[in-house]
Amino acid sequence: MTNEALQNLTSSWVPELEFTEEKSQFLNITVQPEQLHSLMTQLKSNSETNFDYLFCLTGMDWGAALGVVYHLESTTHRHQIVVKVKTEDRENPTFDTVCNIWYTAEFHEREVFDFFGIKFNNHPNLKRLFLTEDWDGFPLRKDYVDEINMIIK
Amino acid sequence: MDTTVINNFKSEEYQINMGPQHPATHGVLRLLLTIDGEIIKRVEPDLGYIHRSIEKMCERDSYQQIVHLTDRMDYLSSHINNEAVCLTVENALQLEIPERVKVIRTIIAELTRIASHTLWWGVMGMDVGALTTYFYGFRDRELINDIFEETCGARLTMNYNIPGGLMFDIHPNFVKRTKEFIDHFKTKLPEYDLLLSNNIIFRKRMEGIGILSKDDAISFGASGPVGRASGYSCDVRKHHSYSAYDRVTFNEILKTEGDTYARYQVRILEMWESLSIIEQLIDNIPEGEFFTKTNTVIKLPEGEYYQKVETARGELGVYIVSTGTKNPYRMKFRSPGFSNLSLLNHIAVGGKIGDLVATMATLDLVIPDIDR
């Protein structure tokens, strides 16, 4: 399916999607946190899109907003798409989990929780994956400071 | 102990720590096992013992420096990791890469794959108790390391790629020695089958355990031999061809059983495919430059770049978000080991401790790849 067709199809499911293809090799969809789970379910289950392979799940800190970037691919149609979700809330950022849609998200979301402090609703086992339970702060955020261990040039 | 903790267990179950120092975890991976007698009830990986925060370090370093960090991730496919970053940067800059570089990169990547698989084969045998395989695997890997040493000066973390091409041209002996290796390895690879693959005990140990269905493989993001053993066509070299893979013919090894033995077979057969790829390219290395000149300070144009490559363990994704400065704004490595580890609990539950070790061996986990 071409990017254009994908855009038309997905915008008919969920309102308030932002589409862009600039500065990226994929079609980027930005979705509101509330609609994330329903969009993802559609993308996976709809036979025309059938995005059954979540090949990358990245936590992001855009400075003002925190968010998650999902790279999706369909193993039947071989088309790819990027879904982004953002929140301005840096104190208590929360999204819905997608690990009931793609099992691989369970570990990736734990990684994001570990390094960005983004919480995922309904995640079965949301605890720190790499760092110890008592680690202070979230290291991959841009405002993280550790004067002892970090070497900044 | 408070009662809630106790109530989480059935009366016969107990927990043991497999690792962080344990011979079968090949590094510092800790598995928290819940066991009933010998039967695995739950496997919970505990990571982070050698996490070096490479992604955070990348946000501070220049692109040339980042290349050197990546071969500390999956150190057995260090060349392919380097290549992944270089390809991402080259695509972002839209550099024209000489044909010679593409071919050399492909040859070395396939040699790396064979080296990684021979090491895996040795260790695989050791995990199921056949100690001799280890030395057979290392004997052949040694020859590849010698070839690398001659050309790159290093045997493990090679750092041979730079954005734009290669650090230096191949050694004059490279072609000759690679051909010698191919001839040697073609006689030695059947020995692997003689010693291990067709052994009745080994077959009984491997067949029918750790079964991963195709749908689960896709959902868990399994890639590389793990995915292909479940019948999931996931070879990046085929589907998103890069470097010189589009000009060689090779088969994507697919098995449908999805069990431990299928994963074993896929790797063995993949070594034959790698040999055939090298054979097709080794006589046709084009003449020319071995690099394209880049600026000393590389600045990627603003945007997002994603590149995937097939390492010996599966699909490695490099995701760069650039704001136009000399450092990436955010760099993410989607490592194959991380996704492959996440399915361990799914396929190991219900088996014995011995099965867990065999299953884990065929996932071919490299811990620094998981703890990036």
Added chain:
Amino acid sequence: MNITKNIHEWLFSLMPATTASIVEMVLIAVVYLGIFAVAGLYLVLLERKVAAWFQLRLGPNRVGYQGLLQTMADALKLVSKELTGTIKADKFLYNLAPYFVIITALMAISLFPFTQEFQAFDINIGIFFLIAISSIGVIGILLAGWSSNNKFALIGAMRSGVQTISYELSVGLSLLTMVLMTGSLQLSQIVEVQKHGWLIVQGHIPAVIAFMIYMIAGTAETNRAPFDLVEAESELGAGFHTEYSGMKFAYFFLAEFINMFIIASIATTVFFGAYLSPFGITENIPLLGVFWFLIKTLAIIFLMMWFRWTFPRLRIDQLLVLEWKYLLPLNLMNLIIMALMVLLGLTIQF
């Protein structure tokens, strides 16, 4: 032999009969202990050399000529090492366990007829005694696993219990098959019968089957690969002796090799005519019996090493399936066939 006869007479002339025989026993025990502690060490060296040969390596070659003193040096190191243990271990049982293992191993050795005269202890229930003694060792392993207060050790010990109790049956039954032909449990008697041809030749087909079963079960009895589930280093770290160090570990280690020697010696005695030379070529030089005995034993030990460095390990359920579903029924059938053969006089005798 002359020297032993002289010592014997000298001792009895020196003191009353009871004291003399006690002193004599102690002397024999000390001599055996000395010989087999060293022999055990050299078996370790042999194992390492054989392993190296199978694995395209050189093996130990630095300490002494061709590495001959390597295991001596290792033993010295182990003796001088600090003994560590876990705080919550059951101290008494923890310290008792290694002695159980090593003493039972050494006790069994006293029975073997190395030549016609070189045999410390010839009782009329020889084979029975050997089987009984060799299965006491497992108590030591169970104690070690239990008292270390370590889950890996406990799993290893439990596996060992299961394994030894199962394979004990096969060892016993396959030896019983051979006893049908000799009509005696006494080892010297068994050797006597073989002057008309080694038992493996006398009993031909059923004897060969019994020998194969014995080798499989015997390897399992000594907890060696491919039946090394007890210590299975890729699964359990070191199994039952995880928490042992220094000399206590060395006891377990040495016991494993002495047990291997015992299993091979039993095979030599029961199947291959102990000290008897092939076709009686050196019958008039009785001292050469030691040579023949050792040659046969070492050949069988080599076979066991060959197993170890070639085969992968079985899984615990496969181990039990092999014993209870295949070896045991086969063994019982073999026993009946052998009984019929002896009854009908189908054995081959020269």
